[in-house]
Amino acid sequence: MVKYMVDQLRGDAGKLQVPNVKHALTHNIGLGGSCVVTVLKRADFYKAGADIKKRYVRLLLLCPSPSKSNLLETDLYLASLRVAFNPQIRLQPWRRMPTTHRRGTSQGPLKGFQRLLARQALSQARDRAATPRTSLSAERRKLAVERSDM
């Protein structure tokens, strides 16, 4: 909910965009019970019309936008790259849980099995980026309809 409303306020909502949004509201209720309502608006210091590409370079992972679905695929790919080559992120963390967290120290290049896993992650990310999104979602929708018996 919040993410959709944030997109609306930034003007990033693509085909879902509502014209002239000044304030947006989310309403989220849980029986039992708890209810949260938020009112969102552009901050007074908000700078509109920032270069979208620059934003992506700065915050690669943070803000994918629905109107730029091709960029989103790039994000997935780049995020996988980051994960694959970040020595601080262990690809099999539950086999060998790190006992200490050493901040800002490099543990050197990936070796052996980890390297193999990194390669696999990369090729999977490439495949994913190359697969057209529409066919995927059609399949998913079909599956979801079959399974849904609510």
Add this chain to the structure above:
Amino acid sequence: MFPVLVLDGDSTCGQRALYHLGMTGIPIINVNNNCSTGSSALAVAANAVAAGQADCALALGFEKMAAGSLSSAWNDRANPMEGTISQLFEIEGEKEYEKDDFGPFAARIFGAAGQEYCEKYGATWDHIAQIAAKNHKHSAVNPYAQFRNTPSATEVSKARAITREITLPMCSPTSDGGAAAIIVSEAFVHKHGLESQAIELAGLGIATDSPKLYETRSRIELAGADMSRRAAQRAYEQAGVGPSDIQVIELHDCFAPNELVTYPALGLCAEGEAHKIVERGDNTYGGKWVINPSGGLESKGHPLGATGLGRFFALDKSGVSSEKRFLTLALLSIPTCTRHGQVHG
């Protein structure tokens, strides 16, 4: 950094989700608040930033749902919903309907609220079918929605019955997903040059049930209408705006009748006039508000723990592992605040 974690799952599963990103020692709090889990985490994170405990906090929500309708995880202890369910049965027992209600309890609670609204104020189930059709229509252009088909109001009415009144397209589906929001202070925004992204969390209201829940013997109240009223009032007060200042709304339409009964609770119309909003088309593009531009929970999916926060990717239930899941993030800032927790608006 002070992340706050959320889920409808086992204790400390937030730690399980985040530890492999680094054993940072940063506090993690797990929240379990039914369908509003994600937003509740947002509230905790926002309060931590507002109180000056942290400059940057993460609210993360994720959910892996069991197939079929919601049910309790336990059968050997008190059910948190037992008060609501027993009163619902009591009220329904006094009414003389031709046909007994049936189906999953969550759908029945919201279905009963819709039914009472129709009886009291002259709305019809056609209005509710129109709401469902409107939401599904919005989802046609949302690439992240779980369902993007667009049934008409008639098709919605004639679809498979889930309870006595509710049909399949009026229900939110079983979904898995994750979403996150980063909440930062105003100083953090300037320090990191995020002015082109920061959206201000102008008002936030969080509420629980009032005595009206059981005292009024109203099925609309049993579905939490008074919580919505109170939370909305607090959010409007804090933001210094009213319903007419809002252009776009994401509303909790876990079942279509809940959208109808929530319109007056959010102050969009007087009590008993919600169906007139539907008739005027004030809930879609070209109307006064656009309500659920994403397609609502009925279309985009409803992974309980993540719903309040985000846009999520509907995931394949056939065993896609957690590593492949992808989060979407929203960046929110809250106004400058003092160490005393006073928020300047």
